[in-house]
Structures are given as structure tokens and as C-alpha cells.
Amino acid sequence: MSLPITPSQTVGPYLAIGLPWPDGPLAVPEGTPGAITITGLVLDGAGKPLPDALVETWQADPDGRFDHPDDPRGAVAPSVAGFRGFGRSATDADGRYRIRTLRPGPLPCQGGATEAPHLDVSVFARGLLDRVVTRIYFADEAAANAADPVLAAVDAGRRGTLIAAPAAGADGEFSFDIRLQGEGETVFFDV
């Protein structure tokens, strides 16, 4: 049996009515030891921030495990209480999103390779007829990033768009801007 898939449509300008949750940006509860903040701007092709976008993140726990039955290694409840693995942040009036989470662990993948710690990201906005998908890696995981098969498949000159940098002067904060178009356009994936 094969059914035709339902097509995507844009979230439009009024997603704030239906999608944000009060605890959406908290993939882990406030006050969790070791929690980090990932924050940045969502920018259009003119470099203008989007005040009406939604950023969602999905990731493994710090041990590289998922509380999910389709992980063939078995579903594992997170070792940190309240860890959800999923973050959702609408951008504010300045175009900024903010996710509070834990650093994910590395993951096994094809051919015995290991994926460096990363988050999968979906971006939704007016003007995007389908979500766009990217990944967040961490600048301080240079060795793991160098061995990551997904980064290796990306044009070396654009790899930097997938790397979150530690924010200056803010411990535990990483900066990751998303440029939808133009100079420094973020690498987006067909998933």
C-alpha cells in the first residue's frame, strides 16, 4: 500500500498563534547542571533579521542515546532528568532564537564512522514554503568534526556555516546564526 504524501505549505506570518510553547526553548529544565544556550539570528538575503521565524532542534542526549523505539540500540531514558531532546523557539522582534539544552554525544553511523555531536534544526517562516533543515556542530569539537561524514560531504568553504562558536564572554553559550540566503548562506540539507 502506498499513499501519496501531503504537500507542505508555509507557516505564514501568524505562527505565533499556534506553535510557541512557554517551555519550548527548554530542551532541558532551567537550572540543569551543564546546560548550554545556543542562540543566534535568523537572517534573510538582505541581512535583515526575521521576527516571525520558528527554530526547532532535535538531538541525542549527552551519552549519544535517544529515548525512541526506532533507535536499534534500544530506547534509553535520558540520564539527565527532564531532558526532552527537542527545543522550539520563535524568533523575537530582533530576529533572535534561543535554545537551552545539553551538549549531545557523538553517534555511530555507516561504515564504522562516527558523527560528531550535532543538533538537527528545522526553520519555519513566512516565505518558506517548506521547512529548511540544517545542523549545528560545535567549534570546540575540532577532531570529531574533522571525522564527521556529513561535514566531509559539504563544500569546505561552506562548512563553517554549520559550526556554532562559543559566545565571547558568556560561559556555556554558543552562537549560531542562520542565513537563509546570500553571502554566507547556511548549508541546508535535503533530509
Place this chain on the structure above:
Amino acid sequence: MTDQPHATAAGGLILPGYERPRGVHPPLNSPEYRSTALRAPKRPLVRLPQNLTEITGPLLGHERVTAADADLTSRHDGEAIGERIIVYGRVLDSDGRPVPDTLVEIWQANAAGRYRHRVDGHPAPLDPNFDGAGRCLTDSLGRYRFITIKPGPYPWGNHHNAWRPAHIHFSLFGRAFTQRLVTQMYFPGDPLFPFDPIFNSIPDPTARERLISRFDLAKTVPDWALAFEWDIVLRGAASTVFEREGER
């Protein structure tokens, strides 16, 4: 047209593969919809393998939803104004399997075509008894059901005399990151379909039709509400993957 589902071995582990639909979703760069001009990426997408992060996803449960969240008409002291309707259907994957216990979120304009949002400047009345947001979980058979008000069409600034056909926004998770979908449900026979660049951004006319709900007299509640049925099909996690792998 779709790529064939495939199985991948992750560190010796066999993972399900999700089909990659081709020609189903609108192209990001759709100039008739003007907001795409500065927002749609210009560089080609890079193919992402479907590894552990992609074949898993948030399984958001009952803690996010109360039974009252599925009725958008009775959140306030007074009744919402407009044509009361029941919107129901199933969430399935393309293998025909129901997607149970998955979060469905909706938002919409009111009967006058006005959103409860600060940037909606349409000079139509707000309804103090209608917020326009709802959510529910599908049941064990993948079924969902909302009680709401039929949204009105509304003008927008895309081009001269542009009007959106009446629609309800739907957000779906499925069970994997690959299955995430946000879309819009329309109503049968809307005269605005031929003029709407968002509806028509879907290249295949038969795929567009899949966003149009079906009027269902059998599910109407006499003397109370009309009913519209709409099934949503997410990308399949081919159930044959493991068998195919075993045949090799």
C-alpha cells in the same frame, strides 16, 4: 515520484529509511509568492543521510494536551461566532500505517478572516470568544478531531487584490525528524484556489487537491455542526526495509 526507501547500516545497525518525496512539496523559490524572494535559499540542498538523529524524533505526549484543547469554540464565557464545524481525519504514513499518539497543532483566522495577532491589519472584527489555536494527540488508530469555526478568507499584500482561500494551518511531528510537516488544510469548492500563489506553489495539481478537505454529511451533527474530513499522509518508514535487507 519518490526515491525508493532504503536501509542504512549505522555502526553495524540497520536503520529504517524514509522516502524522499520528489515533486510533492512546493519549490522553496516560488516567485509568485513574493515573500520567498529574500527568504528561499539559493544554493542547492546537500543530501543528508538518514542516520540516528533523522530516524528518531520527539515523541511529545499527553502532558502537552488537554481534552479542551481540541475545541476552539468554547475557551471563553461566550460562544465563538461563525459557522461551527468539525474537522477530523487520520494521520497516516505513506505505507498506509496510522501514526498514533502524535501531536497535531492547528491555528487559523476567525470567521471574519482575522487572526488574533498584532501584525494582522485586516479591518475585520476580532472575536473575543475565539483565539484560533488548538491541539490534540491522535488516538491509537491515528485519528484526530477538532471542533472549530470555519475560517474566513482574507486579503493580503502579495499582489493587487490578493486573497487567501480559507484555510487552517496544521503542524505534525510523526515519529521521526524526517516526517515533520507543516501545511494548510483548505475547504472544498473555494473560488479563490485559482488565484492563490501559495496553494498553486505545489507543482502537481493532484497534489494540491490533497490539501482540500472533504465535506462529510455523515459526520455532521444535526442542528449543531457541519463536518469536514481530511487525512494527512507523512513520509513512510518503509516497513519492507528490514525484509529487503534480509534478502540480500
